[in-house]
Amino acid sequence: MKDLPKRLAASGAVEMRARLGLISGGDVLDVATGKGDFINLLMKTLKNYECFVGIDISKKDLESAKKRFKDKPVKLLEMNAGWLEFDDNAFDTVSMSYSLHHLKRVGKVLAEIQRVLKPGGNLIIQEEVSDGDQTEAQKTKILQHTWDAEIDTLFGKSHRTTFTKHKIKELVSNLQLERVEILESTHAVECLSCKKRYKCDNPRDEKTIRDSIKEINKNLKRLRNIADLETRVGLQKRGEELKERNRKFGNANPLRLLVVGKKL
Numbered sequence: 001m002k003d004l005p006k007r008l009a010a011s012g013a014v015e016m017r018a019r020l021g022l023i024s025g026g027d028v029l030d031v032a033t034g035k036g037d038f039i040n041l042l043m044k045t046l047k048n049y050e051c052f053v054g055i056d057i058s059k060k061d062l063e064s065a066k067k068r069f070k071d072k073p074v075k076l077l078e079m080n081a082g083w084l085e086f087d088d089n090a091f092d093t094v095s096m097s098y099s100l101h102h103l104k105r106v107g108k109v110l111a112e113i114q115r116v117l118k119p120g121g122n123l124i125i126q127e128e129v130s131d132g133d134q135t136e137a138q139k140t141k142i143l144q145h146t147w148d149a150e151i152d153t154l155f156g157k158s159h160r161t162t163f164t165k166h167k168i169k170e171l172v173s174n175l176q177l178e179r180v181e182i183l184e185s186t187h188a189v190e191c192l193s194c195k196k197r198y199k200c201d202n203p204r205d206e207k208t209i210r211d212s213i214k215e216i217n218k219n220l221k222r223l224r225n226i227a228d229l230e231t232r233v234g235l236q237k238r239g240e241e242l243k244e245r246n247r248k249f250g251n252a253n254p255l256r257l258l259v260v261g262k263k264l
Contacts, residue, residue, distance in 0.1 A: 026092025
């Protein structure tokens with residue numbers, strides 16, 4: 001693809017898109033679909049597909065997705081990923097993107113995904129990782145995500161720290177899959193067609209840093225409701241340190257893995 005920033009062109013995103021382009025999706029289930037970002041990507045990149053079903057527990061996100069996919073072959077359902085209300089072997093492809101670390105019972109959800117996937121069907125999982133050769137700007141994002149996750153957990157929201165490569169590979173190895181491929185990239189496939197790809201490729205872009213600090217400030221306001229003084233002060237201190245780190249090193253999304261395999 002022409003007209004790509006140097007870092008994006010060498011990121012692994014081109015290879016990821018090419019791999020997705022080899023998959024005939026058939027009937028696709030997207031688990032924890034949110035506002036439908038991954039469905040939108042798969043529509044553009046899969047070799048072909050019949051239809052999509054997206055499930056999520058957030059009514060608000062599903063309403064946004066319904067508006068997005070009006071008049072398209074997409075059905076959106078409010079559903080818990082740990083108890084998928086589908087028959088065994090119901091889908092040709094099951095996907096999940098950036099959601100593993102939000103699950104309370106990861107093993108239960110993966111078992112459900114395996115149950116509803118047809119033998120020979122495609123499993124597609126995309127997830128960011130915390131280890132590997134990452135820049136200081138990427139480390140900023142990882143540290144900020146860890147801080148966010150700790151705060152969300154205090155307020156009762158399921159949110160884990162970013163998984164390591166080993167942990168994701170371990171989770172996948174417990175599934176009955178064959179022909180498993182794991183691709184790695186510093187950038188998302190979506191970046192390839194994004195109009196802002198040159199700005200986003202610069203971790204020190206002023207707007208990128210400003211938006212990151214804005215998110216930190218939102219969480220700092222939430223901390224006012226934490227009763228335990230020691231916990232609150234400790235998290236507030238880390239929040240201020242994260243703002244300084246953003247200014248010093250910038251902010252960039254971490255490495256991500258794309259896992260593709262077929263059910264035995």
